[in-house]
Each structure stands twice: as structure tokens, then as C-alpha cells.
Amino acid sequence: MRMQIFIPQDTTALALGADKVSSLVAKGAESRGLHADIIRNGSRGMFWLEPLVEVQTKSGRIAFGPVNTSDVDSVLDALQASLDGKVLIDHALYLGEVKQIEYLAKQQRLTFKRSGIADPACITSYQRLQGFVGLTKALSMTGQDIVDELKNSGLRGRGGAAFPAGIKWQTVLDTAGEQKYIVCNADEGDSGTFADRLLMESDPYQLIEGMTIAGLAVGANQGYIYLRSEYPVAHKILNIAIERATDAGFLGANVCNSGKDFFLEVRLGAGAYICGEETSLLESLEGKRGMVRAKPPLPAIEGLFGKPTVVNNVLTLGAVASILEQGSDIYKNFGMGRSRGTLAVQLAGNVKRGGLIELAFGVTLREVVEDFGCGTLSGRPIRAIQMGGPLGAFLPKSQWDTPLDYEAFSAIKAMIGHGGIVVFDDTVDMAAQARFAMEFCVIESCGKCTPCRIGSVRGVEVIDRIVANEDRDNNLILLHDLCDTMELGSLCAMGGMTPFPVRSALTYFEEDFGISSRGDH
Amino acid sequence: MEKASNVDQLIEQFKTLPGGLLPLLHAVKHELGCVPDSVVGPIGKGFNLSRAEVHGVISFYHDFNTHPVGHHTVQICRAEACQSMGSRHIESHAKQSLGIDYGETTADGLITLEPVYCLGNCACSPSVRIDDDIHARVDQTRFDQLITELTTPNSETSGVSS
Ligand SMILES: Cc1cc2nc3c(=O)[nH]c(=O)nc-3n(C[C@H](O)[C@H](O)[C@H](O)COP(=O)(O)O)c2cc1C
Ligand code: SF4
Ligand code: FES
Numbered sequence: 169m170r171m172q173i174f175i176p177q178d179t180t181a182l183a184l185g186a187d188k189v190s191s192l193v194a195k196g197a198e199s200r201g202l203h204a205d206i207i208r209n210g211s212r213g214m215f216w217l218e219p220l221v222e223v224q225t226k227s228g229r230i231a232f233g234p235v236n237t238s239d240v241d242s243v244l245d246a247l248q249a250s251l252d253g254k255v256l257i258d259h260a261l262y263l264g265e266v267k268q269i270e271y272l273a274k275q276q277r278l279t280f281k282r283s284g285i286a287d288p289a290c291i292t293s294y295q296r297l298q299g300f301v302g303l304t305k306a307l308s309m310t311g312q313d314i315v316d317e318l319k320n321s322g323l324r325g326r327g328g329a330a331f332p333a334g335i336k337w338q339t340v341l342d343t344a345g346e347q348k349y350i351v352c353n354a355d356e357g358d359s360g361t362f363a364d365r366l367l368m369e370s371d372p373y374q375l376i377e378g379m380t381i382a383g384l385a386v387g388a389n390q391g392y393i394y395l396r397s398e399y400p401v402a403h404k405i406l407n408i409a410i411e412r413a414t415d416a417g418f419l420g421a422n423v424c425n426s427g428k429d430f431f432l433e434v435r436l437g438a439g440a441y442i443c444g445e446e447t448s449l450l451e452s453l454e455g456k457r458g459m460v461r462a463k464p465p466l467p468a469i470e471g472l473f474g475k476p477t478v479v480n481n482v483l484t485l486g487a488v489a490s491i492l493e494q495g496s497d498i499y500k501n502f503g504m505g506r507s508r509g510t511l512a513v514q515l516a517g518n519v520k521r522g523g524l525i526e527l528a529f530g531v532t533l534r535e536v537v538e539d540f541g542c543g544t545l546s547g548r549p550i551r552a553i554q555m556g557g558p559l560g561a562f563l564p565k566s567q568w569d570t571p572l573d574y575e576a577f578s579a580i581k582a583m584i585g586h587g588g589i590v591v592f593d594d595t596v597d598m599a600a601q602a603r604f605a606m607e608f609c610v611i612e613s614c615g616k617c618t619p620c621r622i623g624s625v626r627g628v629e630v631i632d633r634i635v636a637n638e639d640r641d642n643n644l645i646l647l648h649d650l651c652d653t654m655e656l657g658s659l660c661a662m663g664g665m666t667p668f669p670v671r672s673a674l675t676y677f678e679e680d681f682g683i684s685s686r687g688d689h
Numbered sequence: 690m691e692k693a694s695n696v697d698q699l700i701e702q703f704k705t706l707p708g709g710l711l712p713l714l715h716a717v718k719h720e721l722g723c724v725p726d727s728v729v730g731p732i733g734k735g736f737n738l739s740r741a742e743v744h745g746v747i748s749f750y751h752d753f754n755t756h757p758v759g760h761h762t763v764q765i766c767r768a769e770a771c772q773s774m775g776s777r778h779i780e781s782h783a784k785q786s787l788g789i790d791y792g793e794t795t796a797d798g799l800i801t802l803e804p805v806y807c808l809g810n811c812a813c814s815p816s817v818r819i820d821d822d823i824h825a826r827v828d829q830t831r832f833d834q835l836i837t838e839l840t841t842p843n844s845e846t847s848g849v850s851s
Contacts, residue, residue: 517811
């Protein structure tokens with residue numbers, strides 16, 4: 169039998185040189201007379217080990233990582249020696265069986281259970297790994313049954329707002345209309361997040377399946393994936409997957425001979441963060457400026473082109489496929505309080521072991537960062553953690569025992585958002601981070617409301633004056649007033665939550681603003 | 690002349706697509722390297738929109754530059770995860786070593802420098818995108834290496850290991 173060697177093709181693996189590693193492995197295997205097939209799989213999400221080279225052996229799938237181009241020869245030598253004789257693999261990068269790697273073994277993978285196993289574009293691999301089981305079940309159910317299953321799962325939207333998915337679908341189902349749409353929000357603009365990207369690049373059929381189930385549930389025959397243009401690899405893989413799913417009869421006219429249609433198309437964004445906000449996204453999909461719409465009307469009632477529309481995040485729709493496959497009771501058994509199921513934690517920034525960590529809600533921030541992350545990459549102490557993207561609070565040590573649960577986070581004026589965690593060491597300048605939060609709002613505001621559009625510009629200026637110790641006390645009062653105005657007077661969370669990182673920086677790290685040395689200069 | 694007729698063809702192709710304006714603008718950018726003022730009129734006609742409306746859409750999105758850019762586009766991630774790994778140093782190094790600011794192109798027309806806000810590579814930051822390739826853990830040395838690969842064609846073998 170030919171040897172199977174797996175080398176990932178996701179963005180991060182590629183960014184770390186996976187293509188070069190792959191071609192060297194191919195050459196090296198050939199010159200050693202190893203009969204090997206190289207499969208470009210998705211990533212397991214253990215990015216600190218990328219490029220992770222896996223080999224299928226009789227006793228399981230083993231791995232080496234991180235494998236740089238200069239390691240390829242020695243890895244192949246170690247591999248060959250173990251095949252020829254009865255010697256064990258002896259190599260510094262040898263990690264043993266992939267499934268046993270602690271980082272992976274400790275996770276509860278539901279949405280990401282297939283990630284990294286196979287070639288993401290291979291539809292037969294997807295089916296072999298329980299793909300389309302959920303869709304097959306959904307095809308024998310009524311729309312209401314599907315929505316009830318989703319409600320029972322307790323799934324809340326993973327894009328940030330954590331709205332119960334079943335209730336949203338119920339509204340779309342109950343709204344009369346010939347034409348309805350399913351829109352997948354794949355704009356993933358938050359810094360520190362990459363779970364949507366990983367799912368699309370490593371298991372794209374799961375998203376396709378989830379969207380098709382959504383279409384069956386609410387009676388929509390057209391879906392759009394609104395993908396940010398910063399994701400060229402995901403774009404390519406999604407288009408291949410859609411084409412193959414259509415050819416195989418899982419998409420398009422007469423899905424699986426059910427008599428029902430579901431067409432799916434990818435649309436590219438154009439570098440605007442605000443287009444992740446669902447109504448801005450819909451405007452953009454309609455070919456307009458991404459100006460946020462006032463709600464009501466809800467998109468579920470008047471959404472894309474004025475029609476009833478489900479807008480869900482990639483991970484929400486991905487979870488739908490596994491909920492239908494395994495049953496909602498299994499899904500809801502994970503989690504705590506009103507946060508049911510699993511959260512795809514994305515550990516990023518200055519961290520030794522960054523990656524995708526899928527866990528039941530309830531684990532603490534500290535456990536994630538210390539047990540999985542193993543501290544900072546720089547080796548210096550962690551000083552601040554930003555959770556939930558650019559609109560999320562900066563949290564000091566005293567807050568790290570907060571469990572990952574939507575309600576527990578809002579109780580400390582923070583948010584889980586899309587699950588991104590960015591770690592900063594003690595060299596961080598928190599006044600500079602607060603300034604950046606305002607600056608980001610200047611750059612990305614859609615411009616519809618004054619507190620956001622102008623307030624953020626003033627915010628940058630005021631922070632500069634505070635740091636320069638120009639009339640610091642009065643400018644601090646002004647900054648708090650400004651934050652109040654933005655929080656209360658903005659139409660959406662862009663202006664409404666930019667104060668969160670700013671205020672948390674001021675509250676927990678006031679010394680960085682020169683506040684403890686008040687009046688010194 | 691030939692390019693103008695290509696744009697006309699694209700307009701024909703996209704004008705009946707629901708929400709076809711963004712896909713069209715991407716296609717125009719792909720064809721011409723930018724979305725110049727000269728296409729605003731024809732697009733307006735094709736899509737039954739005023740010039741102001743078309744212009745409004747183009748100007749809303751960071752991706753749709755109205756002037757030609759260099760042969761390669763180098764984007765440096767300015768978002769938080771990359772900041773935590775020292776991207777501010779990469780930014781200033783890039784501006785200084787290339788002698789240009791964001792939005793500018795080197796005198797030889799080779800490289801345009803742009804900011805970007807997250808490339809989804811935040812577990813291995815700092816990140817830099819060059820055309821459609823994303824690079825991880827880019828420090829100053831690696832940045833210089835990447836730029837050298839752009840300036841010396843066929844340097845396939847120069848980038849071994851990082
Ligand atoms: C400024 C802003 C940016 C947002 N960006 C995203 C995003 O990139 N991806 C996403 O799924 N949701 C984003 N959201 C949330 C969406 O508005 C919306 O709640 C979500 O798409 C609904 O899907 P869900 O219920 O499955 O989470 C953003 C919201 C705001 C206010
Ligand atoms: S808060 Fe900002 S981004 Fe949101 S609608 Fe108002 S101006 Fe637009
Ligand atoms: S913050 Fe730079 S890649 Fe995400």
C-alpha cells in the first residue's frame with residue numbers, strides 16, 4: 169500500500185511555508201523510493217505546530233511539527249528507518265499519534281471534528297466522515313421540525329451578538345414570502361479570530377450542509393456566503409466545494425432528489441469591517457455602500473432585497489449541520505447556563521501555542537491561556553487580554569477567572585463576541601491600544617451617526633492630550649463623556665462598543681495614561 | 690481601447706446579476722488594476738444608477754482604489770493580534786526601507802504599500818500579505834527577504850526556511 173502523507177493547505181500553514189515543505193517532501197520521498205501520496209489536508213488548528221506533517225501508519229496517524237523546509241530530510245529519514253526495521257521513530261519534531269496530542273485531546277470538537285482530517289475539497293471524504301447525515305435527516309423533516317430541533321439545541325449565534333438561532337429561524341419561517349434567503353456572514357473582521365476561515369478552508373462542505381438545512385427549514389432556495397476579500401484561500405476552496413456539491417446533487421436544483429432547490433453563491437466583500445454588521449452586510453450584498461440600517465425592520469422579516477432573510481455566522485451554520493447529525497440533546501448537554509454547546513476559542517497574539525480550541529462553554533479564560541497557550545511567545549508575563557475583537561474589553565489578571573459564558577462576560581462589561589482572545593505581554597502600551605480602538609472606529613465607521621463618526625476622531629485627539637499631559641484631568645472627564653455619548657447615541661455596536669476597550673484600558677491600566685503621576689510634568 | 694471594451698463586456702455580464710455592482714467592481718479591478726473614474730459613467734448607465742451613486746459605492750470600500758497601483762501590493766496587518774507581536778515595528782521599518790507611506794507606490798512602480806486589518810493569521814502574527822500570498826511571523830529580516838524576492842525575479846530557492 170502506498171504511504172499517505174498529509175500536509176495542510178490552510179492559510180496559516182501556507183503562510184508558514186507548507187507549499188515548499190510539500191514539494192520537498194514529494195521530492196525526498198521519491199528519491200528514497202518511498203511510494204507516497206501527498207494529500208493536502210485542512211489544518212487541525214494547532215497553528216503553533218504548523219506546518220504539521222502527518223503520516224498514516226498501520227497503528228494510526230502520526231505527526232511531526234513544526235516542519236520547516238530544512239527539517240524535511242531528517243523527518244523522512246526517521247520515517248524510513250522506522251518502516252524498514254522495527255525501530256521506533258526518533259526525531260525531535262516527532263509528536264506521536266495526532267489524536268493523542270494533548271492540545272487536541274483535551275478539546276471537545278463538534279463543529280471542528282473533521283477539521284484537518286482530509287482534503288477539504290474531497291466530497292467522498294466528507295461523506296465518509298458523517299458528512300451530509302444531518303442534511304439527509306433534515307430532508308425527511310418538516311421546516312418546523314428542523315426549527316424545533318435547533319431551538320432545543322440552545323444554539324446562539326456565534327458571530328458576536330449570541331442571539332438564539334432557533335428564534336431567528338422561526339421568524340423567517342413564519343414570515344410569508346415567495347422568495348427568502350440564507351446569508352452566511354463570513355466577514356470575520358475581528359482581530360484574533362480565524363475560526364470561520366478555518367472551517368471554510370478545512371471543512372467547507374459542513375458550511376454548505378448547514379446552509380442547505382437552513383434553506384429547507386425556512387423555505388429559502390438561495391443562499392449567499394458574504395466572504396471578506398482578505399481570505400483568498402477560503403474563496404478558492406469554497407468555490408471548488410460549491411461546484412462539487414452541485415455536481416453531486418447536494419446543491420442546486422432538486423437537492424438530493426427532494427424536489428427542493430437550494431442555490432449557493434460566494435460574494436466577496438471589499439475590505440470594510442462594518443460590513444460584518446448584518447444590515448451593512450445586506451446593503452453591501454445588494455451592491456450598495458455598507459451603511460447600517462435601522463432595526464426594525466429585522467432582517468428576518470425584511471432582509472436581503474427586502475425579503476425574509478436568515479443571517480448567520482459561519483460557525484452557527486456549521487454547528488447546525490452537527491446538531492442535525494448528532495441530535496440537539498447531545499449538543500445542549502455541553503456548556504453552562506444559557507451558553508449551550510461548544511465555543512470555538514481562538515487563541516492569538518503573543519502566545520506560545522496559538523490556535524483553535526473548541527471547548528464547552530464554562531472553561532475560564534485563564535485555563536485557556538495558561539493550559540493551552542502556555543504563556544506568551546516572548547516569554548514575558550502576560551499583562552492584558554483582549555477578548556471579543558476590537559470592540560471587546562482589555563482584561564487584567566484579576567478578571568481571568570471569568571468563565572467563558574455570554575452572561576458572565578457581560579457582567580464584567582466584556583464580551584465573548586466571536587471567541588477571539590488576543591494576548592499581550594508586559595511591553596504593551598495600553599494608552600496606545602485605547603488610541604488604536606478609537607482610530608479603528610475612525611477608519612471603519614460607516615458614517616451614519618455622529619457619535620461614532622465624529623466622536624471617534626475626537627477620541628483619538630483627547631487620548632493624545634491625556635498622554636501628553638495637556639490638562640489631563642479635564643480631558644479625562646471629556647473622554648468619559650465622549651464614551652457615554654458613543655455608547656448611548658450610536659446606531660450599532662461599532663460606535664456603541666468602541667468605548668469598551670477604551671474604558672477598560674483606563675480602568676485597569678491607568679498608569680499607562682500617566683494618571684498615577686498626575687501633575688508631575 | 691481594448692480595455693474599455695472589456696469593461697463594457699463586464700458591465701453587460703454583471704448588470705443583471707442581483708446585487709451585481711460589487712462583483713463588477715472586483716472584476717474591473719482585476720482587469721484594470723484599479724477602478725478609475727472613467728468607468729463610473731458607463732457603470733452608471735449599465736446599472737441605471739447616477740454617477741454619484743456609483744462613486745459613493747466605490748469610495749465606501751477600501752479595496753476599490755481609483756488609481757493604478759504597483760506591480761505588487763504589500764499589505765501589513767495593523768490589527769491587535771499583530772500589534773501584540775510587534776507589527777508597529779514592521780510598519781515603520783517597511784515605510785522607511787521602501788521609502789513610501791501607506792497608499793503610495795515605489796518610484797519604480799514595483800510595490801504599493803497598504804494597511805490591512807486582520808488576515809485571519811492571528812495565531813502566527815505578525816502577518817503580511819503580498820498579492821494573494823500571506824506570510825506569518827514576519828520580522829524585519831523576513832520582511833526584507835520577502836521584498837528581495839519581489840525585486841529579484843526567479844529567486845524561488847532564496848526563501849528556504851523561515
Ligand atoms: C461592527 C460589527 C461587526 C460585526 N462583524 C461580524 C462578523 O465579522 N461576522 C459575524 O458573523 N458577525 C458580525 N457581527 C454580528 C452581526 O451583526 C450579526 O449579529 C451576525 O451576523 C448574526 O449571526 P449569528 O446570529 O449567527 O451570530 C458584527 C456586528 C457589528 C456591530
Ligand atoms: S455606530 Fe458607527 S458604524 Fe454603526 S451605524 Fe453608526 S456610524 Fe455606522
Ligand atoms: S490581527 Fe493580524 S492577522 Fe489577525
